Amino acid sequence: MHIYPDARSVVHDISPDEPVILNRPHAAARAAHFFAEKFPGKSLYAVKANPSPELLRVLWANGISHFDVASIAEVRLVRQTLPDATLCFMHPVKTAKAIAEAYNVHGVRTFSLDTVEELEKIVSACSDADGTPPGDLRLLVRLRVSSEYSELSLASKFGVDLADAAALLQQTRQHCDWLGVCFHVGSQAMTPFAYVQALERVRAAVAEASVVIDVVDVGGGFPSEYPGMEPPPLEDYFSVIFRHFEALPIAYNAELWCEPGRALCAEYSSLVVRVEKRRGEELFINDGAYGALFDAAHIEWRFPVNALEDDLTQPVAEFSFYGPTCDDADFMKGPFMLPEDIQAGDYIEIGMLGAYGAAMKTGFNGFGNADQYVVEDEPMSSLYRGDRADPRASDNVVSLR
Numbered sequence: 001m002h003i004y005p006d007a008r009s010v011v012h013d014i015s016p017d018e019p020v021i022l023n024r025p026h027a028a029a030r031a032a033h034f035f036a037e038k039f040p041g042k043s044l045y046a047v048k049a050n051p052s053p054e055l056l057r058v059l060w061a062n063g064i065s066h067f068d069v070a071s072i073a074e075v076r077l078v079r080q081t082l083p084d085a086t087l088c089f090m091h092p093v094k095t096a097k098a099i100a101e102a103y104n105v106h107g108v109r110t111f112s113l114d115t116v117e118e119l120e121k122i123v124s125a126c127s128d129a130d131g132t133p134p135g136d137l138r139l140l141v142r143l144r145v146s147s148e149y150s151e152l153s154l155a156s157k158f159g160v161d162l163a164d165a166a167a168l169l170q171q172t173r174q175h176c177d178w179l180g181v182c183f184h185v186g187s188q189a190m191t192p193f194a195y196v197q198a199l200e201r202v203r204a205a206v207a208e209a210s211v212v213i214d215v216v217d218v219g220g221g222f223p224s225e226y227p228g229m230e231p232p233p234l235e236d237y238f239s240v241i242f243r244h245f246e247a248l249p250i251a252y253n254a255e256l257w258c259e260p261g262r263a264l265c266a267e268y269s270s271l272v273v274r275v276e277k278r279r280g281e282e283l284f285i286n287d288g289a290y291g292a293l294f295d296a297a298h299i300e301w302r303f304p305v306n307a308l309e310d311d312l313t314q315p316v317a318e319f320s321f322y323g324p325t326c327d328d329a330d331f332m333k334g335p336f337m338l339p340e341d342i343q344a345g346d347y348i349e350i351g352m353l354g355a356y357g358a359a360m361k362t363g364f365n366g367f368g369n370a371d372q373y374v375v376e377d378e379p380m381s382s383l384y385r386g387d388r389a390d391p392r393a394s395d396n397v398v399s400l401r
């Protein structure tokens with residue numbers, strides 16, 4: 001694959017007619033190192049955030065050995081890409097066939113669940129032909145927790161209610177020698193307090209169940225940096241999580257896990273688009289709601305932008321974007337800050353699209369193509385560059401003590 005210094009050199013060299021994805025392996029490597037070294041436990045990469053095999057290899061090479069997969073296709077993909085990786089099947093609603101293939105063919109032993117029905121399904125799908133149940137299952141009960149501190153809720157779909165958690169933990173314990181509790185506080189959690197609340201629920205459930213807990217998995221939700229969303233340093237999250245984990249009534253050798261998706265790959269990719277038409281403060285660009293900009297359209301996520309022409313001299317103004325498809329919903333409100341004199345034919349780089357960006361692209365209306373290149377410059381912002389070497393103790397954190 002051709003390597004370029006940056007987005008400008010790509011535009012200069014090939015004037016791309018279609019959107020181009022620019023990948024920064026060095027940024028993903030830095031994020032992986034950070035989690036591998038600083039998170040006080042094991043970090044599983046949540047593959048759905050970006051399943052690119054190149055990215056999986058970068059994370060593996062930089063200390064991420066465990067992968068949170070949610071579908072049989074993700075199981076196969078990671079197993080094929082990384083034969084020695086540990087896979088954890090963390091979708092609480094799976095098909096019996098997917099469970100059996102994961103267990104028998106791909107060596108998966110770790111599964112999550114949030115109902116008795118799913119527990120029974122897992123045990124029977126992993127039993128041998130004589131109906132002998134498996135002796136090596138590692139099961140995690142997913143607890144429903146609040147998403148109130150996160151930009152994107154994951155609270156309503158999955159997780160057993162606290163009222164039913166103790167009974168499910170006790171039943172699950174009877175089928176495995178290794179039992180965990182997991183949860184997800186929602187994506188882009190803007191304060192470590194999100195995890196404190198969730199860990200309080202874990203405490204209540206475990207105390208009521210009186211079962212031995214071997215792992216507490218705090219899930220994903222670790223933030224990245226976007227315009228208007230500047231989270232506290234990740235070190236603050238790690239220390240708050242660790243302190244509350246240590247205070248739980250669990251085995252002294254219990255493990256702590258997390259499942260970052262966004263935080264490990266947001267900085268990995270950016271996107272180069274071209275303005276095809278300007279109408280007032282609206283720019284018609286060649287990627288959008290059905291492409292890598294799903295979140296910009298559907299939840300009005302603001303991604304950082306840079307105009308790539310040298311001759312744009314005007315001060316910045318606020319723009320919104322239309323994507324290329326014929327659907328009115330292919331609209332991204334922004335505001336995106338770009339030079340006032342930007343016009344049709346100009347190129348724009350949109351940053352921080354490594355998570356839930358490239359992975360969301362569809363071929364709707366014939367607009368799915370995007371070449372990919374490696375670039376060597378820095379992502380538009382980074383939580384890992386060390387420019388916050390003196391992490392300010394955020395107000396959010398201080399108020400907890």
Ligand SMILES: *Cc1c(COP(=O)(O)O)cnc(C)c1O
Pocket residue numbers: 046048049068090091184186187188219220221222259260261262263355
């Ligand atoms: C989506 C998901 C993650 C990753 O979430 P991020 O907010 O991207 O960190 C982790 N675990 C589970 C179970 C998920 O569904």
